[in-house]
Amino acid sequence: MASVLKSFKVNAASESTATLRSAFLSSNASRAGSSASVGPFTILDSPSVWSKVSPYLSYLSLPSLQGASATRTIFTILAIVATVLVLEQVTYRKKKGGLPGPKWTIPIIGKFADSLHPSLEKYQAGWNSGPLSVASVFHIFIVVASSTEHTRKILNSPTYTEPCLVASAKKVLNPDNWVFLNGKAHVDFRKGLNTLFTRKALATYLSIQESIYKQHFRKWMSDSEDGSFRPYQMPFRDLNMDTSLRVFCGDYIPEHGAKEVSDNYWLITVALELVNFPFAFPGTKVYKAIQARKLAMKWFELTARESKKRMAEGGQVNCLTDAWVKAMLDAREETSNGVSELTSEQRRLLVRDFSDREIAMVLMSFLFASQDAMSSAVVYLFQHMADRPDILQKVREEQYALRGDDLDAPVTLDQVDRMEYARVVVKESLRMKPPVIMVPYLAHRDFPIDDKYTVPKGSMVIPSFWNALHDAEVYHKPDEFIPERWLDPESSANKGVKNWLVFGSGPHNCIGQQYALMHLTAVLGAASIGMNWEHEITPLSEEVEVIATIFPKDGARMKFTERRRPQAGASPKEAAAAQL
Numbered sequence: 001m002a003s004v005l006k007s008f009k010v011n012a013a014s015e016s017t018a019t020l021r022s023a024f025l026s027s028n029a030s031r032a033g034s035s036a037s038v039g040p041f042t043i044l045d046s047p048s049v050w051s052k053v054s055p056y057l058s059y060l061s062l063p064s065l066q067g068a069s070a071t072r073t074i075f076t077i078l079a080i081v082a083t084v085l086v087l088e089q090v091t092y093r094k095k096k097g098g099l100p101g102p103k104w105t106i107p108i109i110g111k112f113a114d115s116l117h118p119s120l121e122k123y124q125a126g127w128n129s130g131p132l133s134v135a136s137v138f139h140i141f142i143v144v145a146s147s148t149e150h151t152r153k154i155l156n157s158p159t160y161t162e163p164c165l166v167a168s169a170k171k172v173l174n175p176d177n178w179v180f181l182n183g184k185a186h187v188d189f190r191k192g193l194n195t196l197f198t199r200k201a202l203a204t205y206l207s208i209q210e211s212i213y214k215q216h217f218r219k220w221m222s223d224s225e226d227g228s229f230r231p232y233q234m235p236f237r238d239l240n241m242d243t244s245l246r247v248f249c250g251d252y253i254p255e256h257g258a259k260e261v262s263d264n265y266w267l268i269t270v271a272l273e274l275v276n277f278p279f280a281f282p283g284t285k286v287y288k289a290i291q292a293r294k295l296a297m298k299w300f301e302l303t304a305r306e307s308k309k310r311m312a313e314g315g316q317v318n319c320l321t322d323a324w325v326k327a328m329l330d331a332r333e334e335t336s337n338g339v340s341e342l343t344s345e346q347r348r349l350l351v352r353d354f355s356d357r358e359i360a361m362v363l364m365s366f367l368f369a370s371q372d373a374m375s376s377a378v379v380y381l382f383q384h385m386a387d388r389p390d391i392l393q394k395v396r397e398e399q400y401a402l403r404g405d406d407l408d409a410p411v412t413l414d415q416v417d418r419m420e421y422a423r424v425v426v427k428e429s430l431r432m433k434p435p436v437i438m439v440p441y442l443a444h445r446d447f448p449i450d451d452k453y454t455v456p457k458g459s460m461v462i463p464s465f466w467n468a469l470h471d472a473e474v475y476h477k478p479d480e481f482i483p484e485r486w487l488d489p490e491s492s493a494n495k496g497v498k499n500w501l502v503f504g505s506g507p508h509n510c511i512g513q514q515y516a517l518m519h520l521t522a523v524l525g526a527a528s529i530g531m532n533w534e535h536e537i538t539p540l541s542e543e544v545e546v547i548a549t550i551f552p553k554d555g556a557r558m559k560f561t562e563r564r565r566p567q568a569g570a571s572p573k574e575a576a577a578a579q580l
């Protein structure tokens with residue numbers, strides 16, 4: 001989402017934290033300046049402090065306060081504050097009902113301190129405390145769901161819930177971006193985008209992808225020439241960014257434009273935090289993210305403009321934007337000719353003229369939704385494979401069998417479809433380490449989530465996927481990497497489709513999932529025959545860092561070398577087993 005598009009990152013902005021900290025420190029400092037050794041009552045009672053406070057009261061036109069004795073005023077203020085604090089606790093306890101969670105909420109900030117250092121362990125403690133648990137951060141009442149049933153119910157109850165992005169997302173993405181639509185408007189818009197993920201469209205994207213993978217593989221191998229291990233989290237991210245930009249925009253964006261978008265995109269990732277400085281003042285993370293979005297939008301609008309021109313001239317579809325523009329042109333033409341295979345509904349959705357800006361905003365939403373999730377998925381895919389050479393060997397065997405003698409021939413979508421083993425490896429990797437562990441939704445009305453508890457209107461309600469994807473009843477030995485569990489159609493894993501929540505569920509489920517699975521399978525296939533790679537296992541390799549999505553805490557330290565071609569006449573099994 002972004003990360004994760006809707007990924008709930010409870011990691012506060014460092015500058016907002018800094019602001020809070022400095023506000024706190026400066027308030028302490030001023031107290032220290034007036035009378036460090038006395039308690040707060042005495043501080044505020046002291047004439048020097050009162051002389052500072054009084055002009056502000058007069059500015060606020062509070063004559064009654066000016067006239068009253070300082071002590072009475074202070075007690076009045078304290079009584080109001082105490083009432084507000086008691087009310088806060090009473091409201092929290094009422095909303096909490098009998099659910100697990102802190103008995104009392106820390107005044108005003110709630111679990112904010114915890115949210116500064118999110119960790120999988122802390123989340124797990126909450127998920128394991130019950131199918132529903134609660135917390136509060138800055139008066140936002142949060143209900144976290146950890147069971148498959150509750151999670152699915154939240155995702156599939158659009159009359160009660162809607163996705164709610166972190167506050168900064170609207171500023172970063174533009175409030176009129178389609179991802180903020182709900183209900184029928186959302187369903188309609190989304191139907192129009194389905195045309196971007198048809199088999200025909202995916203085949204076009206695949207032809208772009210492989211050459212980009214190979215460029216990155218070459219770089220990783222050359223960087224590893226000195227034999228040292230390096231963290232590969234960012235290089236994996238770069239591979240995804242390059243692939244996404246070329247798949248979405250083809251060659252409409254020049255090399256330097258793609259670099260500009262890629263270099264600046266990180267500013268967007270880091271601004272997607274639950275708590276950010278509320279105003280996008282220059283220098284803040286949100287401000288920087290908005291500049292990064294403007295820059296990306298400039299290139300995406302250029303893509304839309306140029307694609308419209310080229311497609312109108314009968315050009316070939318070379319990227320996702322072309323596929324969309326062509327579908328719009330075809331729908332319009334077929335409608336005017338009266339011959340169309342499209343349903344009237346499809347025509348209605350496609351014939352409308354999408355402006356360059358609207359197209360650019362969709363591209364922006366795709367990049368935003370995919371970049372962090374895909375990066376996390378690729379990191380863990382390479383890490384799992386390096387840690388399980390026996391499984392990588394089976395992946396290779398399948399690749400050698402499918403590709404035959406010509407390992408340089410471009411891979412086809414039909415071949416990717418037949419990469420059955422690589423596909424289950426990808427599926428297992430996503431199950432073990434789901435890139436998106438939860439997505440924040442908002443209860444826009446009282447939401448009876450089960451027969452015992454109703455989520456109060458206005459609460460944040462967070463479906464989380466980890467427990468569903470590690471449910472021992474569905475996934476035998478859930479913490480072991482067993483791709484074979486997916487090979488038997490009768491296995492509990494295959495029968496437990498309701499637990500497969502990697503891409504969410506319901507009206508907002510991931511629109512890009514077919515493309516994501518195809519991309520991950522193709523990357524794995526190409527890497528397995530082109531490279532050997534090793535992972536330096538450190539004490540932090542299995543520790544999970546939550547940065548919108550999840551990453552190994554040591555940044556995935558790896559090195560890559562070229563994998564030579566197998567000997568002529570070697571069987572796929574021999575080729576896969578050989579040290580090449």
Ligand code: HEM
Nearest residue numbers: 366369370373374377436503504505508509510511512516
């Ligand atoms: C491994 C990669 C990916 C993962 C794990 C992932 C996961 C998710 C999840 C969990 C959601 C929220 C679902 C819900 O609320 O029910 C989501 C939504 C979304 N994803 Fe993905 N995603 C991935 C890749 C992609 C890609 C490649 C694209 C675009 C090309 C994409 C576009 C979107 C969009 C646009 C939404 C919002 C859909 C809507 O609101 O209707 N995602 N994704």
